[in-house]
Amino acid sequence: MNFVFLMDPLHTVIAEKDTSLALMVGAHERGHKVFFLPDGGMTRQNGKTIFNGVFLTPQLDSKAPFIDQKAKTLIEDEVDVIFVRSDPPFDGEYLLNTWLLDLLPKRITVINDPAGIRSANEKIWATQFTRLVPPTCVSRNRGDILAFIQEQGEVVAKPTDGYGGRSVFHIRKADSNKNVILETLTGRWSNEIIVQKYVPESKSGDKRILLLDGEPLGTLLRVQKEDDHRHNFFAGGKPHKTDINKRDLQIIEELKPHLKKLGLYFVGIDILGDYLTEVNVTSPTCLREINALYGLKLHQQVIEFAEKLAKNKR
Numbered sequence: 001m002n003f004v005f006l007m008d009p010l011h012t013v014i015a016e017k018d019t020s021l022a023l024m025v026g027a028h029e030r031g032h033k034v035f036f037l038p039d040g041g042m043t044r045q046n047g048k049t050i051f052n053g054v055f056l057t058p059q060l061d062s063k064a065p066f067i068d069q070k071a072k073t074l075i076e077d078e079v080d081v082i083f084v085r086s087d088p089p090f091d092g093e094y095l096l097n098t099w100l101l102d103l104l105p106k107r108i109t110v111i112n113d114p115a116g117i118r119s120a121n122e123k124i125w126a127t128q129f130t131r132l133v134p135p136t137c138v139s140r141n142r143g144d145i146l147a148f149i150q151e152q153g154e155v156v157a158k159p160t161d162g163y164g165g166r167s168v169f170h171i172r173k174a175d176s177n178k179n180v181i182l183e184t185l186t187g188r189w190s191n192e193i194i195v196q197k198y199v200p201e202s203k204s205g206d207k208r209i210l211l212l213d214g215e216p217l218g219t220l221l222r223v224q225k226e227d228d229h230r231h232n233f234f235a236g237g238k239p240h241k242t243d244i245n246k247r248d249l250q251i252i253e254e255l256k257p258h259l260k261k262l263g264l265y266f267v268g269i270d271i272l273g274d275y276l277t278e279v280n281v282t283s284p285t286c287l288r289e290i291n292a293l294y295g296l297k298l299h300q301q302v303i304e305f306a307e308k309l310a311k312n313k314r
Helices: 019-029 092-102 114-119 142-152 178-186 200-204 246-261 287-294 298-313
Strands: 002-006 033-037 042-045 048-058 066-075 081-084 109-111 136-139 154-159 169-172 193-197 206-212 215-223 238-240 266-272 275-280
Touching: 002 019, 019 033, 019 048, 019 081, 019 287, 019 298, 033 066, 042 092, 081 092, 081 298, 092 114, 109 298, 136 142, 142 154, 142 178, 142 193, 154 178, 169 178, 178 193, 206 246, 206 298, 215 246, 215 287, 215 298, 238 287, 246 266, 246 275, 287 298
Parallel strands: 002 033, 002 081, 081 109
Antiparallel strands: 033 048, 042 048, 048 066, 136 193, 154 169, 154 193, 206 215, 206 266, 215 238, 266 275
């Protein structure tokens, strides 16, 4: 089969950590042809989509993760599976890509479904599950946000489209710099932000669980540095082994039918204590770290799943 990976430029890939690279290697190991597709690589012409990509051989080698690179044009009839792996934020270019992917023949497997990606903002979508998430306020209204902080006492505030721990603030209601933080995050009250009650258990770490077709694939605990409240690996967090507990399974079971309905096959959920905080659908990560911690090859399981989907659609 021909596997196409729509993702950020190859030179941005951190070979030791990148989940997309692992998935590409998994496809190659199972005998499939692997193609890199950049933003702007799709052309829609006369009712057909053309993919202007790069045929390559991926390998888990930090010095040369991609070899035998050759420019290659594919028409949609030659494509079997597409992985959407561009990093957030979900901006205009990301949106345009999903519109183009929507027009492909249904026999082509797209992971994750472009309509599903559009539907599930990674921070806002989860707030509908009020039994699962901490008390949450999504707003740009100064009065509503300040009242929420006053009520909760201690909160975490972040952008609606942030990623990698960027611009995540821990705020107490008595903090003297509270107003300037909120003004900065909202662009002086012109952009919505997410404000959630602070979960004390977060001091022990942030649990990432990867889901494949709504079922647990693997998990780890991201533990922050001593001088930082953020757990994300980009912010310096470190991976630790952990277990999926009863509460985690309850969260997964409630999310499962919604994820399956939206075609969100490969997803990363974040859990603090007993609370769901995010549902990551654009380009879930941590697969490499889970593989390393437990001696697994989860990327091969994801590729096997994609193969089955593609065969069923035929």
